[in-house]
Amino acid sequence: MREVAIAGIGQTKYSGLTDQSYPELVRAATKTVLEDAETTIDSVDAVVVSMAPDAIIGVSHGERWIVDACGAAGKPMMRVHTGGATGISAVQVAAYHVASGMYDTVMVVGADRVGESGDAQTILNRIWDPFYERAMPLNTITMLAFQAVRFMEKYGMTEEHMAAVSVKDHKNGCKNPYAHVQKEFTVEDVLGSRMISWPIKLYDSCPSSSGGAAMILTAGENVGRFPHKPAYIRGLGHASETYWMGDRMGPKKEVDHADSPALTQAAYAAYKMAGIQDHRREIQAWELYAPFSNIELHAIQDVGLCEPDETLKLLEDGAFDIDGDRPVNPSGGVLCANPISVTAMVRVAEAALQVQGRAGEHQIDGVKTALATGIGGDHQHFGAVVVGDGR
Amino acid sequence: MKQESLTTLQEHWDITYNHALGETGSHFYNALRDEGKILGRRCPACERVLLPPRPFCDRDFVDTTDWVEVGTEGRVEAFTVVFQSFRGLPEAPYCIAYVLLDGADTAVLNYVRGIDWTPGNVPQNIGVGTRVKVAFAEEREGRMTDFWFEKA
Numbered sequence: 001m002r003e004v005a006i007a008g009i010g011q012t013k014y015s016g017l018t019d020q021s022y023p024e025l026v027r028a029a030t031k032t033v034l035e036d037a038e039t040t041i042d043s044v045d046a047v048v049v050s051m052a053p054d055a056i057i058g059v060s061h062g063e064r065w066i067v068d069a070c071g072a073a074g075k076p077m078m079r080v081h082t083g084g085a086t087g088i089s090a091v092q093v094a095a096y097h098v099a100s101g102m103y104d105t106v107m108v109v110g111a112d113r114v115g116e117s118g119d120a121q122t123i124l125n126r127i128w129d130p131f132y133e134r135a136m137p138l139n140t141i142t143m144l145a146f147q148a149v150r151f152m153e154k155y156g157m158t159e160e161h162m163a164a165v166s167v168k169d170h171k172n173g174c175k176n177p178y179a180h181v182q183k184e185f186t187v188e189d190v191l192g193s194r195m196i197s198w199p200i201k202l203y204d205s206c207p208s209s210s211g212g213a214a215m216i217l218t219a220g221e222n223v224g225r226f227p228h229k230p231a232y233i234r235g236l237g238h239a240s241e242t243y244w245m246g247d248r249m250g251p252k253k254e255v256d257h258a259d260s261p262a263l264t265q266a267a268y269a270a271y272k273m274a275g276i277q278d279h280r281r282e283i284q285a286w287e288l289y290a291p292f293s294n295i296e297l298h299a300i301q302d303v304g305l306c307e308p309d310e311t312l313k314l315l316e317d318g319a320f321d322i323d324g325d326r327p328v329n330p331s332g333g334v335l336c337a338n339p340i341s342v343t344a345m346v347r348v349a350e351a352a353l354q355v356q357g358r359a360g361e362h363q364i365d366g367v368k369t370a371l372a373t374g375i376g377g378d379h380q381h382f383g384a385v386v387v388g389d390g391r
Numbered sequence: 392m393k394q395e396s397l398t399t400l401q402e403h404w405d406i407t408y409n410h411a412l413g414e415t416g417s418h419f420y421n422a423l424r425d426e427g428k429i430l431g432r433r434c435p436a437c438e439r440v441l442l443p444p445r446p447f448c449d450r451d452f453v454d455t456t457d458w459v460e461v462g463t464e465g466r467v468e469a470f471t472v473v474f475q476s477f478r479g480l481p482e483a484p485y486c487i488a489y490v491l492l493d494g495a496d497t498a499v500l501n502y503v504r505g506i507d508w509t510p511g512n513v514p515q516n517i518g519v520g521t522r523v524k525v526a527f528a529e530e531r532e533g534r535m536t537d538f539w540f541e542k543a
């Protein structure tokens with residue numbers, strides 16, 4: 001397999017605005033990544049479109065609407081969709097394109113306008129089958145409230161722990177110019193915010209964001225053609241869980257809905273591929289997909305950043321703060337911007353910016369290697385990417 | 392020059408489906424509607440009773456073989472109480488829970504009714520481990536909403 005390098009990163013400012021159409025956002029992300037890589041669309045051999053449920057943007061088979069906006073006419077183009085994990089899956093597909101030798105330079109691009117319908121949770125309720133579970137109704141908030149309840153029961157998490165995660169991430173988000181939410185909260189603010197789905201409150205939750213993002217991946221031998229210090233995709237992992245949340249409970253469960261062994265599987269596959277022996281020492285920045293505060297805590301322990309019985313203590317001690325010894329979501333993470341189709345791609349982009357030393361105000365000193373993760377479906381599809389500064 | 396205002400265009404999707412339930416789903420709903428029974432499917436390999444019923448066991452990747460009537464009481468495995476109404480979804484507040492019914496090996500989702508909810512009274516009124524019983528609608532139409540849970 002060939003080495004895969006990240007040659008360019010483009011993000012638009014994430015917001016609640018719907019002042020640009022979906023193709024306009026894709027066009028903006030494409031222009032930004034080409035400018036960042038100091039190249040033209042002619043250098044792009046293939047395009048991977050990062051696009052989650054069509055109903056969010058309101059056009060079925062929406063990738064056909066943006067062929068021109070991302071310069072894909074006359075080029076190979078495919079769409080990738082694994083729900084919330086879409087962005088990290090799309091990066092992985094682009095990486096396979098390059099690693100295989102099929103294409104030299106590949107652009108992965110997408111956008112979302114989650115605020116446009118105002119019915120995002122009704123749309124996301126439709127990811128359940130109409131037979132048994134849609135009527136209750138499940139959606140991405142209730143499914144992760146179930147996770148929170150089981151995590152509380154199993155590990156002793158409290159609403160205060162959830163609030164502490166939110167406070168940390170929102171503080172980081174204020175340093176990220178692309179973040180949708182740039183506002184600091186106190187623990188009291190979070191605890192006093194509107195209850196959405198017990199125990200998840202408004203400020204434990206991600207916003208409904210619009211915005212676009214893109215990355216250009218290229219074969220390792222091409223890095224000299226691009227302007228930035230190279231960041232390499234060193235490890236990739238993916239794994240899925242059963243469709244049935246109710247199977248992740250009770251004495252005969254194999255997997256507990258409190259945890260995600262598939263995330264562990266994905267992360268450790270990525271560590272192994274990257275040749276990492278001691279991930280806690282060798283990885284200095286962690287961009288972990290977490291649309292609700294409780295999800296960050298299970299992600300932390302499921303990627304092996306600490307032992308499960310240490311997570312809450314380390315949170316209290318500030319270990320996951322931007323200046324802690326295990327910094328998690330220095331960008332502010334998904335709690336500060338969730339343009340669903342590209343959210344997990346942004347985790348990889350932020351990991352790469354840390355490795356390249358280009359993260360600006362939220363840069364962590366001396367990052368050589370970073371981990372990005374994504375989660376999609378009913379806590380079901382998990383992806384992990386290790387980005388490093390060397391081969 | 393005056394800034395031109397940006398405009399939007401309102402669209403609405405209204406799509407009808409007639410979803411095929413298949414043999415397993417059809418039998419489950421017929422028994423629920425006509426006999427007021429909740430039926431699971433047993434896997435011949437791991438012997439788990441799967442509810443909702445499925446024609447095959449994902450773990451062993453073999454076809455399930457027997458119908459098993461499960462009990463009408465069970466244990467809450469996970470719950471949430473929703474306080475935010477969303478357009479197109481039910482009016483809040485309401486409680487939904489995954490319950491491991493006696494005799495089943497997987498938890499089934501439904502409403503927990505009969506409690507007046509406020510954000511402050513949630514943990515006093517329900518928890519992982521709370522015992523609940525099934526209540527059936529008098530007029531059943533072959534839907535999951537033909538039954539719900541109440542505190543036992």
Ligand SMILES: [Zn+2]
Pocket residue numbers: 434435436437438439448449450451452
């Ligand atoms: Zn089985």
